[in-house]
Each structure stands twice: as structure tokens, then as C-alpha cells.
Amino acid sequence: MNPNPGSNFPIVSYVMSRLPSLTGRTTTTTTSTSTALESNQVDVEQPLAPPSSDQPHIVGQMPNLTDPKLLASMTRAISDVSQTRIVLDLLGSRPNHEDVDDSRARIGEIEAQLSSQLEEIVLLPRPAEIDIHAWRAHQAEKERECRELAEKEKRVYKAVVQLDEMHDAYEKLLREAEKRLVKIYESAEDVEDGGGDGGDAGDGDGDEEVDEEVVGILNEAYGNGMERVNLSGRGLRFLPEAFGRIPGLVVLDISTNQLSAIPDSIAGLENLEELNISSNLLESLPDSIGLLQKLKFLYVSGNKLSALPDSICQCRSLVVLDASFNNLSYLPTNIGFELPNLQKLLIQLNKIRSLPSSVCEMKSLRYLDANFNALHGLPIAIGRLTNLEFLNLSSNFSDLKELPETFGDLINLSELDLSNNQIHALPDSFGRLDKLTKLNLEQNPLELPPPEIVNQGVTTIKTFMAKRWIDILMEEERKGNEEMQEQGQSSWLTKSTSWLKNVPGNVVGYLGPTSSTPKSTSEAFLDRQL
Incomplete structure (x- = not known):
């Protein structure tokens, strides 16, 4: 039901x-x-x-x-x-x-x-x-x-x-x-139970209570060297600068609040490894976030971010970056060059039109989700992501129409979602995806492979495309051999013509004298002797 x-x-x-x-x-x-x-x-x-x-x-x-x-x-x-x-x-x-x-x-x-x-x-x-x-x-x-x-x-x-x-x-x-x-x-x-009758107070008193609680947590974290602080769902509208003075903090969760800004002092959390600021009102991130050299997990989904700061590329320890459910229209140009350890990148439900070519240098990337964007295509060198196992490119609708030929170089890809796009043909190299076990091609005007092949599942699709790839290679080899033979024949004829041009005149005369050629004196003498 x-x-x-x-x-x-x-x-x-x-x-x-x-x-x-x-x-x-x-x-x-x-x-x-x-x-x-x-x-x-x-x-x-x-x-x-x-x-x-x-x-x-x-x-x-x-x-x-x-x-x-x-x-x-x-x-x-x-x-x-x-x-x-x-x-x-x-x-x-x-x-x-x-x-x-x-x-x-x-x-x-x-x-x-x-x-x-x-x-x-x-x-x-x-x-x-x-x-x-x-x-x-x-x-x-x-x-x-x-x-x-x-x-x-x-x-x-x-x-x-x-x-x-x-x-x-x-x-x-x-x-x-x-x-x-x-x-x-x-x-x-x-929070209300801890604050007594403060729940019925005005807005100003409510803010003061939240502030007091946060200050209490900060004092405890600073005094006891706490490694984890969870302030999720507390209705926070701002963070005090004192947050940056907890050097031992490893995990900070301030998700599901009403934060519109993150203070620059966050750079003082030199040992921070996990930061969750998802589901807030953030329109930008501070440039100082790039100073978090030990940060491994960054969750900024469900905000109003129109761009990620270039300084995020300095967080070279990042393993997971979740920037989904935002208003991103692009990613930092050098993000792939500077994040060698990134394994999981989630950018779904944004407005991204293209991925920077540097993404192809993320050699550790295993999981990439870019569904519900406006992608017009993928970088030509996407095949360099040889460790990629999961790829979701679904619901880019009328924007995504083709995949690059290097797509077949994703040798470890096991799960692929291409549904709800305008792809007419899979690349000829698709048959090389030996580890692919899950494939969604729904809602595409596919002509290659034909529908009856698609309907039989991923194994049949791979077999069909692999055979097509072999046929293409054999055809190219045949054409190459024909061209070589033609070049060889052309070279032989050229040499023969050149040789004939260089033959001495007396030899030519000997091989083919004409009847109109007058005989020499010696020839006449020989005739008389005979």
C-alpha cells in the first residue's frame, strides 16, 4: 500500500x-x-x-x-x-x-x-x-x-x-x-530541563541560556582535554571565538543548527580530524579552514554554499568530503592535485556544470556521487581514477549526453548509475570494465548497446561492448595492414622508376635499339666478316 x-x-x-x-x-x-x-x-x-x-x-x-x-x-x-x-x-x-x-x-x-x-x-x-x-x-x-x-x-x-x-x-x-x-x-x-523555567523566557533569555550551556561545554572541554564535542540540534546561531582554544579537540559536531558563519578561530583546532557542520545556514566557509592539516572527515551538506574556498585544498589529510545539498556551481580548480588521500567525494544535489580536470588526479578516490547536478560531461582523463569503485552520475537530465573513451580505464569500478540522462551510446571501451556488477541505465535514449542487450543485464552489456571493442581493434589492424601494403607497393614503384631513369644510355640502346638507328663503323665491319 x-x-x-x-x-x-x-x-x-x-x-x-x-x-x-x-x-x-x-x-x-x-x-x-x-x-x-x-x-x-x-x-x-x-x-x-x-x-x-x-x-x-x-x-x-x-x-x-x-x-x-x-x-x-x-x-x-x-x-x-x-x-x-x-x-x-x-x-x-x-x-x-x-x-x-x-x-x-x-x-x-x-x-x-x-x-x-x-x-x-x-x-x-x-x-x-x-x-x-x-x-x-x-x-x-x-x-x-x-x-x-x-x-x-x-x-x-x-x-x-x-x-x-x-x-x-x-x-x-x-x-x-x-x-x-x-x-x-x-x-x-x-536543554529546557537543564535550564529550569527558562524555556518560557523571551528570545534574549533563550539565547543567553544556550550561550551559557555552550560556554560550560567549552570550559569543560578546555579543562579536561575533551576530544569530542557534540552540539548537534541545539539551535545555535553563532559560535564563540573560544572554540579555537581547545587544541585537543578531535571531533566536533555542530550540525543541524542555525549557524550562518564559522569563526576564523576554528584554525586553532590543530588536532581536529572530524568536523560536521551540515544542515546549517552557511553561505561560505572561512579560508582558515585550510589550516586544519589533520582534518580527515568534513561534512558541510545541507547548507547554502555557492562555492568551496580554495584553501580547502590545503586540507591534505581529507579522506571524506560531503558537500551535497548546496548551491555549488563548481569545485576548486586544484582540488584534485592537493587532496591525494581523498577516498569519498559527495557533491550530489548541487548545480555543478563540469568537474575540474584535476579531479582525475585523485588516485585514492573510491566513491564519487554527483547525481542531480547539471554536468555536461566528464574530464577526458577520467580513466585515471583507477581505484574508483562507485560512481553515480544519475539525474543530470538533458545535460549529460556522452562519456569519454577513457571511461573503460576505470578498472575497479563495480557500481555505476547513469539513469535519467541523455546518453545515446556507451563508449567503445565500456567492455573493459571487468569488475562492474551493478549498472543502471534507465531513462536514457540509448542506441548502443541496443535495448534488447541492455534489458539482459550488466553481464550481457559488458560482453556485447567487449566484442564490439575487439571488432574495432581488428578492423583498425586490418586497415593498418592495408595501408602498409599500399605504402610498400608505392615505394617499390617509385624505386623502379628511379632506377630506370638512371640506366646508362648505351644499355638502353642495347636492350631496345630501333631499326632507324644507323649502324656504327665497327658494326658494319663485323657484318662483312660474317
């Missing part, structure tokens, strides 16, 4: 219903409400009834939900949900199970029909009056027409299945978001 987000995810539903960009659309909400009632579904962002009549139960159970600070913190924590919802709004509502099952069955029927048609084309006898080469060209044209027609017929059914899968992924996202909101609420309750 299709889950009911309003009942299964009450906190997410409550928070999303209070987003200004959504609650202001009264006409849309009314229309969506009537539709939801008819289909027995509930939109997580548009509750069936106004909050005053339909949601007091959740507020009664969790009264602190009315706290503006807590609500703002929760809103930031589910930024990924709202962004994904925008995409789903564009794609349409979730199809019912009957439509999905019918679509899958129809796809199977079309593929079976296509296989039968292709078999008939192959077995059709060649008329005696038609040349074999012309007949093969005719067969190839017929096969292409059949494939194109089948692909057109399947397109609408595949779209239904894909949309259902995306909604299923959205439900999983909702589940994770609900868990995050519960943790945030529990953390806020702990």
Missing part, C-alpha cells in the same frame, strides 16, 4: 506545513486537499485540515513544537526532504500499484515482441538478386526501426516505473527525516 506521510511521519508533516513557501499557496492547498481526499492519500506538505483542527494532537504530545527556534532548527534539518519534494512536484504524483504492475508487464511484452521481430529479420532469406552487403545494410535498418519503435512504446511505461521508484526513495528519506526530528526535539527538551 501507498504509505500515508501525514500519519506515519507526523513531525515532518507538521514542520513542512509551516514552510512559508508552501503555506502561502491557499488555492493550491485547497485543490490538493480535495484530490488527496479522493485518492485516500495525504500530502506531507499540505495537511488535509488546518493545523488548528487537525494537528493539535501532535502539538499536545510535543508542546515545544510551537517554539520558533526549535521549528527553524527542524526546518533546516529536513532541507533534503524539501529539495527532493521540489523534484517530485515536477515529475508528478506517485502512480498506484496497478499502473506500476501493468507498466512492468507491458515492458516485458514489448521486449518479447522485439526479440521475436529481430529473430525474424535475422532468419529471413536473402533474395538472390540482392548483394550480401546491401542485404546486411537492409537488415540493420530494419533492426534499427524495430528498436526505435519498441523504445518509443516502452518510454511511457518506463517513466511510470521510474516515478514509482523515486517516490519509494522519497518515503525512505521521510523516514530518516522523522528520526532526525525526534532527536532534535529530545535534545531541545534536555
Whole structure:
């Protein structure tokens, strides 16, 4: 059954219903409400009834939900949900199970029909009056027409299945978001219990309480040499400069707050190895972050970053960099040259149009997720990432149309997602991806390999492309041999002509004298003797 987000995810539903960009659309909400009632579904962002009549139960159970600070913190924590919802709004509502099952069955029927048609084309006898080469060209044209027609017929059914899968992924996202909101609420309750009656005070008193708590944690961390500090989900709006005076700090988690800036003093955390500042309001990172020479794990997802500072390239110990769910349009030019130890790079859900060529120098990179961007292609030298095991390039939509020939050099690639793009053909070197075990090519206008090969799975695709690669190499070798022979013959003729030009005149005269040539005196004397 299709889950009911309003009942299964009450906190997410409550928070999303209070987003200004959504609650202001009264006409849309009314229309969506009537539709939801008819289909027995509930939109997580548009509750069936106004909050005053339909949601007091959740507020009664969790009264602190009315706290503006807590609500703002929760809103930031589910930024990924709202962004994904925008995409789903564009794609349409979730199809019912009957439509999905019918679509899958129809796809199977079309593929079976296509296989039968292709078999008939192959077995059709060649008329005696038609040349074999012309007949093969005719067969190839017929096969292409059949494939194109089948692909057109399947397109609408595949779209239904894909949309259902995306909604299923959205439900999983909702589940994770609900868990995050519960943790945030529990953390806020702990803060309130520790502060006595301060929870009913004004904004100024609330800020002062948070500040006092943070100061207390700082003092404890500085005095006891704490290695880990967790201030996630505390509604923090700023960090005091004193944070930079805890030299023994190894792990700092200040995610899911309302931070709009990180102080430059963070450079004083000389032993910091893990920094989590995801789900905040950050529009930029301080240049001083490049002084964190021991930093291995950096999480900055779910912010408003339009760019990463060039100084981040100085964090040469980085192993994991998560910059997903931001507004990035590019990566630092030298990021690949300066981060030799980076193994995991997550940049999904941004606006990146191209990857810098230096990315190809990340010899330690094993995991690269760049889905939901605007990539127009990959660097030509992408094949240098010989340790890459996971690559997600899905949902770059109309922008990603082809892959470079060096793609086949990714010899350790085991999982690849290319769905929802405009790729017409896989590179000829694709068959060299021996370790590839998982492949998603859905929602691409693929012509090479043909659909009947794609539908048989990754092993068949690799075999087909490998055979094609061998055929190409053999054809190139044949052409090379022909060119060498032609050059050899041309060289022999040139030498022969040159030799004839240099033959002495008396020899030529001896080999082919004409009757009109007068005989010499000696010749006449010999004739008389004979």
C-alpha cells in the first residue's frame, strides 16, 4: 500500500506545513486537499485540515513544537526532504500499484515482441538478386526501426516505473527525516530541563541560556582535554571565538543548527580530524579552514554554499568530503592535485556544470556521487581514477549526453548509475570494465548497446561492448595492414622508376635499339666478316 506521510511521519508533516513557501499557496492547498481526499492519500506538505483542527494532537504530545527556534532548527534539518519534494512536484504524483504492475508487464511484452521481430529479420532469406552487403545494410535498418519503435512504446511505461521508484526513495528519506526530528526535539527538551523555567523566557533569555550551556561545554572541554564535542540540534546561531582554544579537540559536531558563519578561530583546532557542520545556514566557509592539516572527515551538506574556498585544498589529510545539498556551481580548480588521500567525494544535489580536470588526479578516490547536478560531461582523463569503485552520475537530465573513451580505464569500478540522462551510446571501451556488477541505465535514449542487450543485464552489456571493442581493434589492424601494403607497393614503384631513369644510355640502346638507328663503323665491319 501507498504509505500515508501525514500519519506515519507526523513531525515532518507538521514542520513542512509551516514552510512559508508552501503555506502561502491557499488555492493550491485547497485543490490538493480535495484530490488527496479522493485518492485516500495525504500530502506531507499540505495537511488535509488546518493545523488548528487537525494537528493539535501532535502539538499536545510535543508542546515545544510551537517554539520558533526549535521549528527553524527542524526546518533546516529536513532541507533534503524539501529539495527532493521540489523534484517530485515536477515529475508528478506517485502512480498506484496497478499502473506500476501493468507498466512492468507491458515492458516485458514489448521486449518479447522485439526479440521475436529481430529473430525474424535475422532468419529471413536473402533474395538472390540482392548483394550480401546491401542485404546486411537492409537488415540493420530494419533492426534499427524495430528498436526505435519498441523504445518509443516502452518510454511511457518506463517513466511510470521510474516515478514509482523515486517516490519509494522519497518515503525512505521521510523516514530518516522523522528520526532526525525526534532527536532534535529530545535534545531541545534536555536543554529546557537543564535550564529550569527558562524555556518560557523571551528570545534574549533563550539565547543567553544556550550561550551559557555552550560556554560550560567549552570550559569543560578546555579543562579536561575533551576530544569530542557534540552540539548537534541545539539551535545555535553563532559560535564563540573560544572554540579555537581547545587544541585537543578531535571531533566536533555542530550540525543541524542555525549557524550562518564559522569563526576564523576554528584554525586553532590543530588536532581536529572530524568536523560536521551540515544542515546549517552557511553561505561560505572561512579560508582558515585550510589550516586544519589533520582534518580527515568534513561534512558541510545541507547548507547554502555557492562555492568551496580554495584553501580547502590545503586540507591534505581529507579522506571524506560531503558537500551535497548546496548551491555549488563548481569545485576548486586544484582540488584534485592537493587532496591525494581523498577516498569519498559527495557533491550530489548541487548545480555543478563540469568537474575540474584535476579531479582525475585523485588516485585514492573510491566513491564519487554527483547525481542531480547539471554536468555536461566528464574530464577526458577520467580513466585515471583507477581505484574508483562507485560512481553515480544519475539525474543530470538533458545535460549529460556522452562519456569519454577513457571511461573503460576505470578498472575497479563495480557500481555505476547513469539513469535519467541523455546518453545515446556507451563508449567503445565500456567492455573493459571487468569488475562492474551493478549498472543502471534507465531513462536514457540509448542506441548502443541496443535495448534488447541492455534489458539482459550488466553481464550481457559488458560482453556485447567487449566484442564490439575487439571488432574495432581488428578492423583498425586490418586497415593498418592495408595501408602498409599500399605504402610498400608505392615505394617499390617509385624505386623502379628511379632506377630506370638512371640506366646508362648505351644499355638502353642495347636492350631496345630501333631499326632507324644507323649502324656504327665497327658494326658494319663485323657484318662483312660474317
